[in-house]
Amino acid sequence: MFFKQHRYSNIITPTSYLIDLAVINLFSYLLPINLNEPILFHSYISFTWIVLSIKNEFYKIHRYSKVSTIYRKLFTQFVFFFLILYAFIGFFKQPLMSRLALAKYFIYVFLLISFIKFLSYYLLMKYREKVKGNLRNVVVLGANKKTNQLIQVFKERSEFGYNFLKQFQTKTLGFNLNVCFEFINNNKVDEIYCSVSELKNEQIVELINFADNNLKTLKFIPDNKNIFSKKLKFEYYDYIPVLSLRDIPLDDPINAFLKRTFDIFFSLLVIIGLLSWLTPILAILITLESKGPVFFRQTRNGIDNREFYCYKFRSMAPNKNADSIMATKNDMRITKIGKFIRKTSIDELPQFYNVLFGTMSVVGPRPHMVKHTNEYSFKIDKYMVRHFVKPGITGLAQVRGYRGEIEQESDILNRTKFDIFYIENWSMFLDLKIILQTFLNAIRGEDKAY
Incomplete structure (x- = not known):
């Protein structure tokens, strides 16, 4: 049961870091790059790889992430890694380093890390689908088009690893959040999905407090008729939280x-x-x-x-x-x-x-x-x-x-x-x-x- 319910992100991410760092360091010995200062080179590429990975969120892949997300992360990571790799020659004055061998090194590293990343993504998906491991128990609060579509995703996309347990009808007479809380605790629910439009403000606050106090992940399903349907950007003006209705990447x-x-x-x-x-x-x-x-x-x-x-x-x-x-x-x-x-x-x-x-x-x-x-x-x-x-x-x-x-x-x-x-x-x-x-x-x- 431990292996079926346990979250592996705290193991997978560090392991992925170690494997990728091993690849980018070991390949430098397989090709005639002419390293005059190998310790400096290994320290440089290891440090910059980690910094780039954090900045690009390279290892932040969710169970519901699309393949296109992995392509995008690989593209972004290796474009900057390429520039940083060749910057080493000029920055540390290494005229004897082979540019051609460095290009081959980059290609081999790119291909192998891409293969490893897609293989691990595929194997983890199959593990959830076939073995029913790494599952997340979920419940849904609310009954409308959006919640029904989400439940359909939970049921049909078994490779995501969501084990749907129950849907609570929040609009029924006599609905009580305490009944939900009791079910959630008794059935070891990991994630709660809640339709914003079907709960009052005080119920939402109560739900947030329960999730915080019981270490449950709480996620909200937006209502198309209100502000929550927007792509919101959360910012701080000094210590005052402010929500922006639209975040445009090209403003960066x-x-x-x-x-x-x-x-x-x-x-x-x-x-x-x-x-x-x-x-x-x-x-x-x-x-x-x-x-x-x-x-x-x-x-x-x-x-x-x-x-x-x-x-x-x-x-x-x-x-x-x-x-x-x-x-x-x-x-x-x-x-x-x-x-x-x-x-x-x-x-x-x-x-x-x-x-x-x-x-x-x-x-x-x-x-x-x-x-x-x-x-x-x-x-x-x-x-x-x-x-x-x-x-x-x-x-x-x-x-x-x-x-x-x-x-x-x-x-x-x-x-x-x-x-x-x-x-x-x-x-x-x-x-x-x-x-x-x-x-x-x-x-x-x-x-x-x-």
């Missing part, structure tokens, strides 16, 4: 710097490697079919709702409605070459100049025409949140199928929902994932790419 200077650096390098790569030779070819094809400029520019709303010129290859015959009416299916304004470049998203490529100049980003909420922004800002709740960050050439909403023409209100509602999720959950890994999905969608073709 380091995150903003990383994203801007990526934007500059990626846009230069596209401009030099692709647009430098593609633009003259398209210019000839566009002007041969219809007279007019090669590029089309349109005023759109960007960060902080500031207006800017968004550039595209011209895909329509010149017309008076270009700035007010979106392209529709079988739109007569679209030229033959325009139909091709719109289908393949080639018409969007000049926006990499916008990215280079800083008015757009590679990934972000798609900018809308000024007319549509003014319209949706009054009709769609939270629509203007999209303008907290720079607009993008592609975005999460686009790769989830909400691109192009807005045919019904649900299209703009879902687009706004995905854009807000992106803004509140930004990471470099998410950007790379969206870019890859955009590339694959462009190859496959999309129904609404017209």
